[in-house]
Amino acid sequence: MMTTATATPASSAARRTRQRRALGTAGNWLLLLPALALLVIVLGIPLVQSVIRSLGSPTSFTFDYYTSIFTQPAILRIMLRTLIAALIVTAVTLVLGYPYAYLMTRVGSTGRGIMLTVVLIPFWTSALARNFAWIILLGNHAPVQQLFAFFGLKDVVLYGTASGVTLAMSQVMLPFMVLPLYASLGSIDRRLLLAARGLGSSPTRAFWKIFFPLSRTGVISGMILVFTLSLGFYVTPALVGSPQQSLIAQYLSVETTQLLDFASAGALGTFILIVTLLLVAWANRLGGSVAAIGAVANTNSNQGGR
Amino acid sequence: MSFVQPAATAVELEVDRRTMRRRPARSVDRVPWWLWVIGWIAGLYLVLPTLVVIPMSFSTSSTFAFPPVGFTWKLYKNFFTTHGWLDALGNSLLVGVLTAVVATVLGTAAAVALNSLRGRFAGLVRTLLMIPLVAPSIVIATAVYITFLTWHLTGSLQGFVLAHSAISLPFVLVSVTAALSGFDPLLLRASASLGASPGRTFLRVTAPLISRGIATGAIFAFVTSFDEVVIAVFLHSPTFQTLPVQMYNSVTSEIDPTISAASSLITVAVALVFLTPLIFRRKKKGDRAAAASTATEALALTTPA
Numbered sequence A: 001m002m003t004t005a006t007a008t009p010a011s012s013a014a015r016r017t018r019q020r021r022a023l024g025t026a027g028n029w030l031l032l033l034p035a036l037a038l039l040v041i042v043l044g045i046p047l048v049q050s051v052i053r054s055l056g057s058p059t060s061f062t063f064d065y066y067t068s069i070f071t072q073p074a075i076l077r078i079m080l081r082t083l084i085a086a087l088i089v090t091a092v093t094l095v096l097g098y099p100y101a102y103l104m105t106r107v108g109s110t111g112r113g114i115m116l117t118v119v120l121i122p123f124w125t126s127a128l129a130r131n132f133a134w135i136i137l138l139g140n141h142a143p144v145q146q147l148f149a150f151f152g153l154k155d156v157v158l159y160g161t162a163s164g165v166t167l168a169m170s171q172v173m174l175p176f177m178v179l180p181l182y183a184s185l186g187s188i189d190r191r192l193l194l195a196a197r198g199l200g201s202s203p204t205r206a207f208w209k210i211f212f213p214l215s216r217t218g219v220i221s222g223m224i225l226v227f228t229l230s231l232g233f234y235v236t237p238a239l240v241g242s243p244q245q246s247l248i249a250q251y252l253s254v255e256t257t258q259l260l261d262f263a264s265a266g267a268l269g270t271f272i273l274i275v276t277l278l279l280v281a282w283a284n285r286l287g288g289s290v291a292a293i294g295a296v297a298n299t300n301s302n303q304g305g306r
Numbered sequence B: 001m002s003f004v005q006p007a008a009t010a011v012e013l014e015v016d017r018r019t020m021r022r023r024p025a026r027s028v029d030r031v032p033w034w035l036w037v038i039g040w041i042a043g044l045y046l047v048l049p050t051l052v053v054i055p056m057s058f059s060t061s062s063t064f065a066f067p068p069v070g071f072t073w074k075l076y077k078n079f080f081t082t083h084g085w086l087d088a089l090g091n092s093l094l095v096g097v098l099t100a101v102v103a104t105v106l107g108t109a110a111a112v113a114l115n116s117l118r119g120r121f122a123g124l125v126r127t128l129l130m131i132p133l134v135a136p137s138i139v140i141a142t143a144v145y146i147t148f149l150t151w152h153l154t155g156s157l158q159g160f161v162l163a164h165s166a167i168s169l170p171f172v173l174v175s176v177t178a179a180l181s182g183f184d185p186l187l188l189r190a191s192a193s194l195g196a197s198p199g200r201t202f203l204r205v206t207a208p209l210i211s212r213g214i215a216t217g218a219i220f221a222f223v224t225s226f227d228e229v230v231i232a233v234f235l236h237s238p239t240f241q242t243l244p245v246q247m248y249n250s251v252t253s254e255i256d257p258t259i260s261a262a263s264s265l266i267t268v269a270v271a272l273v274f275l276t277p278l279i280f281r282r283k284k285k286g287d288r289a290a291a292a293s294t295a296t297e298a299l300a301l302t303t304p305a
Helices: A010-054 A064-071 A073-106 A109-124 A127-138 A143-150 A162-186 A191-198 A203-214 A216-231 A235-240 A248-257 A262-287 A290-301 B005-027 B033-051 B074-081 B083-116 B120-134 B137-150 B157-180 B186-193 B198-209 B211-227 B230-235 B243-252 B258-283 B288-292 B295-302
Strands: none
Touching: A010 A262, A010 B083, A010 B120, A010 B137, A010 B157, A064 A073, A064 A262, A073 A109, A073 A162, A073 A216, A073 A248, A073 B033, A109 A162, A109 B033, A109 B258, A127 A143, A127 A162, A127 A235, A127 B033, A127 B243, A127 B258, A162 A216, A162 A235, A162 B033, A191 A203, A203 A216, A216 A262, A235 A248, A235 B243, A248 A262, A248 B137, A248 B230, A262 B120, A262 B137, B074 B083, B074 B258, B083 B120, B083 B157, B083 B211, B083 B243, B120 B157, B137 B157, B137 B230, B157 B211, B157 B230, B186 B198, B198 B211, B230 B243, B243 B258
């Protein structure tokens, strides 16, 4: 704190400080305005309008567009397919991402730098380039099909199916699992394992009894993050999938641009958004998942350090 | 005294962290071989699929069929001579640069303001500004599309820059906030006591110290915009579209193999952008200030109060 060791009377100095602080606070709120205005114009108004549209015309208020989401078998089937795909993507990224993040905490600083770059390059490479690559890979006689054929599974059709989308989406989502996990695993005190070993526990037991429970928040927030992102993901299903096996995001797009059913689209969009925000808020309460994506930006700027 | 202490603690922590990581890592438990196998699979899974576009970009085939046939530079020539592709690239660069400017200015202002504001409401604003990061882009895209139709902003430069600025803002906010965490607020008072106005203080004191965070934010804003597909697909018009839209259409409506050349160029460019600072930074290891804020600290920072 500032001490007034000058000749100025203490009371007037304090008053001036207070005035300046009040002015500073007002100035700070003023600095926030442009960002908030942009957000209101680009997100606030469109989303509010879409909610209004979903509640019927100005004269007749209705919840029909929302109830129809849960009563139409076609939409229910799409939602179930999306749910299964998102669950599989979450499981695959966890099974691959946890060991990867764990290894990142065990290798030297050069190894860690390389592993981080491996995660970040696909993360920042054009989403379209990556999904286009999957179109090539999942086609007929393409590498993935040949790989399956090698294991005795002939004529596996992946392009245009939900399984192909799941395979491609797992790759696209893997960085979102690895980065929060890495942040969480990296902060665990490994001396605890040393203590466990000193007390006679085996390495495997020490891992499951000590290390894994400590990483649980990271695991849960990573899982919720990937699951949430997969639920609303559009690019991969639109490019690698097909209308016959569409996921919920594709259906929202069809409703908007082809069926021109803006009210139903508004209801579906609002529903997806609410589910997403609830999941994110939950993850955030557990261990900061909004921040986890933000950390991606930051991890990169600091990857030289540590 | 208080100026010196934080630095000393940081160094101690750093040393502590390092010894803690080095020694027991070797002695407590070895990494089992199967873990390395999974790690390698994950690493290859991350890297290999994207690389497939490079051999494809030299293929003479007019479809996307694998494996590539023959060798030709035709697709690259196509990319750099066809109007559709060149215009799309130009539009993407223009939208990207303008987005970076808008998002960086607004985001930095917001980050600086939020850094000195406390209380529930400031926390709420911070959370609100992060929403574009987590909201599914398809929901944003469909809502923005319908509203921008009525405002005649679809297919326009302004529409693209507005939408992309909003979704890039969180990245600027996060990286500037992280940079501000290493910033001593006493400097503001010191500057004010020497008679500098708040604006001058920002330009001469704050901005130089957080310039790294601002630059990072600007780059991320540019990349976010340059890369953005979903909103762009909805907002585009035949007269104004960005590179991702052109690529999207070349897969979905017309089968144009030029996309392999475009994808390869982008992949190589991104890899270069990432590898250059990695090599460059290794040379000046003593840059503690830049390395001070870790991912974990950023986690703590952006979590709404």
